Amino acid sequence: MAWDRNQMAARAAQELQDGWYVNLGIGIPTLVSNFIPEGVEVTLQSENGMLGMGPFPYEGEEDPDLINAGKQTITELPQTAYFDSAQSFAMIRGGKIAMAILGAMEVAENGDLANWMIPGKLVKGMGGAMDLVAGVGRVVVVMDHANKHGVSKVLKDCTLPLTGKGVVDRIITNLGVLDVVEGGLKIVELADGVSDEEFRAATEATLVD
Amino acid sequence: MKKVYPNAAEALDGLLSDDMFIAAGGFGLCGIPELLLDAIKDSGVKNLTFASNNAGVDDFGIGILLQTKQVRKMISSYVGENAEFMRQYLSGELELEFNPQGTLAERMRAGGAGIPGFFTKTGVGTVIADGKLEKQFPTGADGAMEDYIMEEGIFADLAIVKAWKADETGNLVFRKTARNFNAPAATCGKICIAEVEEIVPTGSLDPDSIHLPGIYVNRIVQGTHEKRIEQRTVRQKEV
Numbered sequence: 001m002a003w004d005r006n007q008m009a010a011r012a013a014q015e016l017q018d019g020w021y022v023n024l025g026i027g028i029p030t031l032v033s034n035f036i037p038e039g040v041e042v043t044l045q046s047e048n049g050m051l052g053m054g055p056f057p058y059e060g061e062e063d064p065d066l067i068n069a070g071k072q073t074i075t076e077l078p079q080t081a082y083f084d085s086a087q088s089f090a091m092i093r094g095g096k097i098a099m100a101i102l103g104a105m106e107v108a109e110n111g112d113l114a115n116w117m118i119p120g121k122l123v124k125g126m127g128g129a130m131d132l133v134a135g136v137g138r139v140v141v142v143m144d145h146a147n148k149h150g151v152s153k154v155l156k157d158c159t160l161p162l163t164g165k166g167v168v169d170r171i172i173t174n175l176g177v178l179d180v181v182e183g184g185l186k187i188v189e190l191a192d193g194v195s196d197e198e199f200r201a202a203t204e205a206t207l208v209d
Numbered sequence: 210m211k212k213v214y215p216n217a218a219e220a221l222d223g224l225l226s227d228d229m230f231i232a233a234g235g236f237g238l239c240g241i242p243e244l245l246l247d248a249i250k251d252s253g254v255k256n257l258t259f260a261s262n263n264a265g266v267d268d269f270g271i272g273i274l275l276q277t278k279q280v281r282k283m284i285s286s287y288v289g290e291n292a293e294f295m296r297q298y299l300s301g302e303l304e305l306e307f308n309p310q311g312t313l314a315e316r317m318r319a320g321g322a323g324i325p326g327f328f329t330k331t332g333v334g335t336v337i338a339d340g341k342l343e344k345q346f347p348t349g350a351d352g353a354m355e356d357y358i359m360e361e362g363i364f365a366d367l368a369i370v371k372a373w374k375a376d377e378t379g380n381l382v383f384r385k386t387a388r389n390f391n392a393p394a395a396t397c398g399k400i401c402i403a404e405v406e407e408i409v410p411t412g413s414l415d416p417d418s419i420h421l422p423g424i425y426v427n428r429i430v431q432g433t434h435e436k437r438i439e440q441r442t443v444r445q446k447e448v
């Protein structure tokens with residue numbers, strides 16, 4: 001047993017605090033917006049130039065001038081504000097965004113993050129990921145604990161080119177939750193039905209108490 | 210001084226040459242200067258370097274200039290939607306310089322503001338830092354020193370942007386997320402051409418609601434835009 005994509009997103013949503021401005025990455029992080037707890041108001045930033053991102057539009061109401069960072073059509077909310085890309089990253093780099101929730105290919109026990117390129121494969125680019133991890137208050141990674149070959153993605157050292165060095169604060173996987181602390185990673189929580197033993201066996205990184 | 214031109218080709222007249230450096234606005238296919246890109250294609254000018262967040266798709270945006278092999282180098286943050294781009298890049302025909310998205314935007318803003326270099330935390334400890342000047346500043350908790358890298362401002366020969374409305378003096382208003390890179394790109398060219406959906410009489414825009422003042426815009430052209438949607442996502446109406 002372990003968490004599925006929606007359960008991982010729901011767990012990540014528990015990280016949100018009332019009044020925060022937050023940036024959600026593509027993939028499972030996008031699902032987090034479906035699980036924002038009752039009584040918690042967060043404003044979603046889209047780094048292409050928008051605060052106050054709304055849901056997908058109803059069919060027939062798509063606006064080509066209104067997209068998110070994943071280039072999907074979206075809608076605005078009463079509190080929405082638009083701005084240009086330089087200002088968007090000024091608020092990211094300037095530490096005004098409280099948290100980014102991002103996907104990852106690898107995370108290391110020192111908080112290193114790799115999520116933008118695999119050498120020798122098609123390289124698409126880092127987009128805004130390097131700016132986000134360098135600038136926001138807190139970086140939470142949501143990803144599967146292992147890759148499709150069953151190899152741990154929670155590592156002693158990243159093998160792929162880094163997106164940021166020592167930038168990750170918390171890791172949420174299908175097996176549980178980890179914090180980056182002095183000397184390694186600390187288990188915060190185990191997913192439903194996952195034993196401590198299983199979790200440790202699936203993790204390459206150093207685990208500390 | 211008359212800034213309004215009848216079409217994109219005439220707006221570009223006398224400004225294009227081989228090997229030039231062009232900054233272009235747009236994010237994905239949203240807010241791209243599609244009419245000017247078409248006209249640049251028709252001009253046959255080649256060996257171009259583009260600073261643009263993305264490279265369009267195969268048959269739209271900067272992609273059309275890749276089909277005709279008019280582009281030598283791209284400075285971009287994300288090029289994932291373009292098969293022809295990948296083919297030319299992997300075969301060595303096309304040079305690619307990846308910039309983190311915020312670094313690219315700030316390089317344009319800085320260039321337009323007369324700032325040749327700036328320090329940023331973005332990319333520290335990654336391949337982006339290779340070969341760049343590093344310096345520490347006391348920005349951490351309790352004045353702790355933190356690492357920064359220097360990035361350079363972009364000074365382009367030409368800027369091409371898309372806005373929603375312009376008045377006859379070049380004051381621009383953008384619409385929703387189509388503003389994106391258009392504002393910073395407009396400022397970093399020696400010359401800037403803006404294509405718009407509507408040119409309105411001078412005096413009819415609220416001076417307090419102008420997104421980019423006309424001082425940055427040398428030429429304006431009005432036209433009909435396709436405004437293609439890259440990822441159409443919708444939700445169902447609840448019954």
